[in-house]
Amino acid sequence: MATKASRASARLMISPAVILLLGWMIIPLSMTLYFSFLRYNLLQPGPTPFVGWENYYWFFTDPSFSAAMINTLVLVGGVLTITTVGGICFALLLDRPMFGQGIIRIMVIAPFFVMPTVSGLVWKNMFMNPVNGIFGRIATSLGFQPVDFFGQIPMASIILIVSWMWLPFATLILLTALQSLDQEQLEAAEMDGANWRNRFWFIMLPHMARAITVVILIQTIFLLSIFAEILVTTNGGPGVATTNLTYLIYVSSLLQFDVGIGSAGGVVAIILANIVALFLMRMIGKNLDA
Amino acid sequence: MGQISLSQVTKSFGDVNVIPPLDLEINEGEFVVFVGPSGCGKSTLLRLIAGLEDVTSGHIAIDGQDATDVPPAKRGLAMVFQSYALYPHMTVRKNIAFPLRMAKLDQAAQDKKVEEAARVLNLTDYLDRRPGQLSGGQRQRVAIGRAIVREPAAFLFDEPLSNLDAALRVNMRLEISELHKQLDTTMIYVTHDQVEAMTMADKIVVLRAGNIEQVGSPLELYRRPQNKFVAGFIGSPKMNFLTGATAAAYDAQTIGIRPEHLEVSRDSGDWKGVVGVSEHLGSDTFFHVPVPDSDDPLTVRASGEVDLKRGEEIFLTPIQEHLHRFDDQGLAIR
Ligand SMILES: Nc1ncnc2c1ncn2[C@@H]1O[C@H](COP(=O)(O)OP(=O)(O)OP(=O)(O)O)[C@@H](O)[C@H]1O
Ligand SMILES: [Mg+2]
Numbered sequence: 001m002a003t004k005a006s007r008a009s010a011r012l013m014i015s016p017a018v019i020l021l022l023g024w025m026i027i028p029l030s031m032t033l034y035f036s037f038l039r040y041n042l043l044q045p046g047p048t049p050f051v052g053w054e055n056y057y058w059f060f061t062d063p064s065f066s067a068a069m070i071n072t073l074v075l076v077g078g079v080l081t082i083t084t085v086g087g088i089c090f091a092l093l094l095d096r097p098m099f100g101q102g103i104i105r106i107m108v109i110a111p112f113f114v115m116p117t118v119s120g121l122v123w124k125n126m127f128m129n130p131v132n133g134i135f136g137r138i139a140t141s142l143g144f145q146p147v148d149f150f151g152q153i154p155m156a157s158i159i160l161i162v163s164w165m166w167l168p169f170a171t172l173i174l175l176t177a178l179q180s181l182d183q184e185q186l187e188a189a190e191m192d193g194a195n196w197r198n199r200f201w202f203i204m205l206p207h208m209a210r211a212i213t214v215v216i217l218i219q220t221i222f223l224l225s226i227f228a229e230i231l232v233t234t235n236g237g238p239g240v241a242t243t244n245l246t247y248l249i250y251v252s253s254l255l256q257f258d259v260g261i262g263s264a265g266g267v268v269a270i271i272l273a274n275i276v277a278l279f280l281m282r283m284i285g286k287n288l289d290a
Numbered sequence: 291m292g293q294i295s296l297s298q299v300t301k302s303f304g305d306v307n308v309i310p311p312l313d314l315e316i317n318e319g320e321f322v323v324f325v326g327p328s329g330c331g332k333s334t335l336l337r338l339i340a341g342l343e344d345v346t347s348g349h350i351a352i353d354g355q356d357a358t359d360v361p362p363a364k365r366g367l368a369m370v371f372q373s374y375a376l377y378p379h380m381t382v383r384k385n386i387a388f389p390l391r392m393a394k395l396d397q398a399a400q401d402k403k404v405e406e407a408a409r410v411l412n413l414t415d416y417l418d419r420r421p422g423q424l425s426g427g428q429r430q431r432v433a434i435g436r437a438i439v440r441e442p443a444a445f446l447f448d449e450p451l452s453n454l455d456a457a458l459r460v461n462m463r464l465e466i467s468e469l470h471k472q473l474d475t476t477m478i479y480v481t482h483d484q485v486e487a488m489t490m491a492d493k494i495v496v497l498r499a500g501n502i503e504q505v506g507s508p509l510e511l512y513r514r515p516q517n518k519f520v521a522g523f524i525g526s527p528k529m530n531f532l533t534g535a536t537a538a539a540y541d542a543q544t545i546g547i548r549p550e551h552l553e554v555s556r557d558s559g560d561w562k563g564v565v566g567v568s569e570h571l572g573s574d575t576f577f578h579v580p581v582p583d584s585d586d587p588l589t590v591r592a593s594g595e596v597d598l599k600r601g602e603e604i605f606l607t608p609i610q611e612h613l614h615r616f617d618d619q620g621l622a623i624r
C-alpha cells in the first residue's frame with residue numbers, strides 16, 4: 001500500500017464489504033430506534049402513530065424492568081467470576097505436562113461446541129431434573145431430598161449452565177497466554193526465592209492480565225444477550241427470577257406483540273451494553289495498552 | 291563462602307546422556323569460565339549447579355554442605371540468564387528488589403540495597419523505567435543488579451553477553467571483571483567465546499560433549515594444552531595443525547603451532563609455501579599459506595604492516611619451544 005494510486009484502489013475494493021457491514025448494522029439499529037418511538041402493537045392493526053418517549057416510559061415502569069436489570073448484572077457478574085477464576089485454574093492445570101495431554105485439552109474445549117439450546121436442555125433434563133436428573137438420583141440414593149434446581153435456585157442454575165459453556169473459552173485463551181510465558185522468567189523467580197504462590201502472583205498473573213482483560217470484555221458482550229439457555233430451561237421464571245433484559249424484550253415484543261415497547265427495550269439494552277463496556281474499559285482496559 | 295564441588299555428577303535427558311560422570315572443584319572467590327562448542331552441556335552443567343535441573347546421579351556440595359537435593363532458592367546462588375529474564379511488568383527498581391521482597395526484608399533495607407546496587411551499576415537514572423524501555427546493556431546490568439542485591443555465595447552467568455554488540459560486549463566484559471574484583475565472590479561464567487574466557491577467567495574449564503577436557507588458568511591452557519581439542523579451541527586465530535611427513539619429522543602424529551609462533555622469511559626456512567589471502571588488521575596481519583600436510587592453509591601472524599603479496603613464495607619456521615606434539619589419540623606428547 002505504498003503509492004497513492006494503490007491506496008485509492010484498495011479503498012475502492014474494500015468498500016463493498018465495508019458498506020455491506022455498515023448497512024448490516026445501521027439498518028436494524030435505525031429501524032429499532034424508529035419503532036421505539038411508535039405505538040406499534042401487532043394485535044391492533046391500523047395506524048402506528050408517533051408517540052415520543054411513551055414506550056420508554058412504559059418499559060421503565062414495567063414492574064419486571066428493575067428485576068430484569070438486576071438479573072442481567074447478576075448473571076453476567078456470576079458467570080464472569082466463575083469462568084475467569086475457573087479458567088485460570090484449568091489453564092494452570094493443563095499447562096503442566098501430563099499423560100494424554102492432547103485429548104484432555106480437546107475434551108476441555110468440547111462444551112464450547114455444544115449449541116446453547118442443546119446444552120440448556122441437556123442440563124435441564126439429564127442433570128437438574130429433580131426426578132430423572134443425575135443430581136436428583138444421586139441425592140435420592142444418598143437419602144437426601146433432591147434439589148429442584150429451576151424452582152429453588154433458578155438463577156444459580158442458569159449461571160452454572162452458562163459458566164459451563166463459557167469456561168472452555170476462558171481456559172483456552174488463558175492457557176495460550178500461560179504458554180507464552182518465558183520459562184526463564186519463572187526460573188529466575190525461583191532462584192530469587194519465590195515460592196509457587198509468589199511466582200503465580202508476581203509473574204504468571206501479571207503476564208496473563210491482558211488475556212484476562214480480553215476474556216472479560218468478550219464474554220461480557222456475549223453474556224449481556226444470553227437468551228436461548230433461559231428460553232429452554234426456565235422461561236424467565238419462576239415469576240421473573242431469571243428474566244434478563246434480553247428475555248424481557250422478547251416477552252414484550254413477541255409474547256405481548258408490542259413492537260414499540262420491545263424496540264425501546266432494545267435501545268435500552270444497547271445503551272446498557274455500552275455503559276458496561278465503557279466501565280470495563282476504564283477499569284481494566286489500561287492493561288491493553290501497556 | 292562460595293566453594294562448590296561436584297563429584298561424579300551425571301545428567302541424562304531420557305536416554306540421552308548429556309553429562310558423563312564429572313568431577314570439578316571451584317574455589318572460593320574464583321572466576322571460573324566454562325567454555326566449549328555449542329551443545330556440549332555448558333548450560334546444563336550451570337543449571338545443575340543452580341538446582342534448576344536435578345542431577346541424575348552424583349553429588350553437589352556448596353561450602354562443604356551437600357546441596358544435591360536443596361531447592362534453587364536455598365542454595366544461595368544467583369543466576370544471570372542469557373535472555374536476562376527480567377520481569378517485564380515491574381520497574382527496574384522492583385525487578386532489583388524482587389529477591390529482597392521474597393526474602394521479606396523490610397522496605398527501608400530494600401530501598402537502601404537497591405540504591406546501592408543501582409549506583410554500582412550506573413542504573414540510578416533508570417530505576418523507574420520498565421525493562422522494555424531499556425537498551426540491551428542496561429537490561430544486562432539490571433539482571434546483574436538483581437543478582438548482586440542477594441549477596442549470593444556465587445554468581446552464575448549463562449552467556450550473558452551474547453545478545454550485545456561487539457563494542458558493548460568488550461565494555462561489559464570489563465565491568466563484570468571489575469565487579470568480580472570488588473565483590474570478591476565466586477563467579478561461574480558460561481561462554482562459547484574463547485576471548486571472553488581468556489580475558490576474564492581465573493580458571494577455564496574446557497568442555498566437550500559433557501566431558502571436561504582440561505582445567506587450568508588461561509595461560510596454562512594456552513601454553514600447555516593437554517590435547518588437540520583444547521589446543522584448537524583456545525587461542526585466536528586457531529592453532530595450525532600439520533600431519534604426515536612434517537609431523538613425523540617431530541616424532542608425532544600431529545603437530546600444532548600457533549599463528550604467532552611462526553617466523554616468516556623470504557629466503558630460507560623449514561616449510562615452503564605461497565602466500566594466499568591476507569587479512570590486514572592494522573596492528574597485525576594474518577597470512578593464509580597453503581602447505582602440504584595441512585588440510586587448511588596455515589595462518590601466520592606478522593605484527594604491524596608487512597608487505598607480502600599474494601602469490602609470493604615464502605618460508606615458514608616454527609619456533610621450537612612453542613611447538614605442540616600430539617599422538618594418535620590427540621593427546622599431547624611432552
Ligand atoms: N531439556 C532437555 N531435553 C533433552 N535434551 C536436552 C535438554 N536440554 C539440553 N539438552 C541437550 O543437552 C545438550 C547440552 O545442552 P546445553 O544447553 O547444555 O548446551 P550448551 O553447551 O549450553 O550449548 P550452547 O552454547 O549452544 O548454549 C544438547 O545436546 C541438548 O540437545
Ligand atoms: Mg547454553
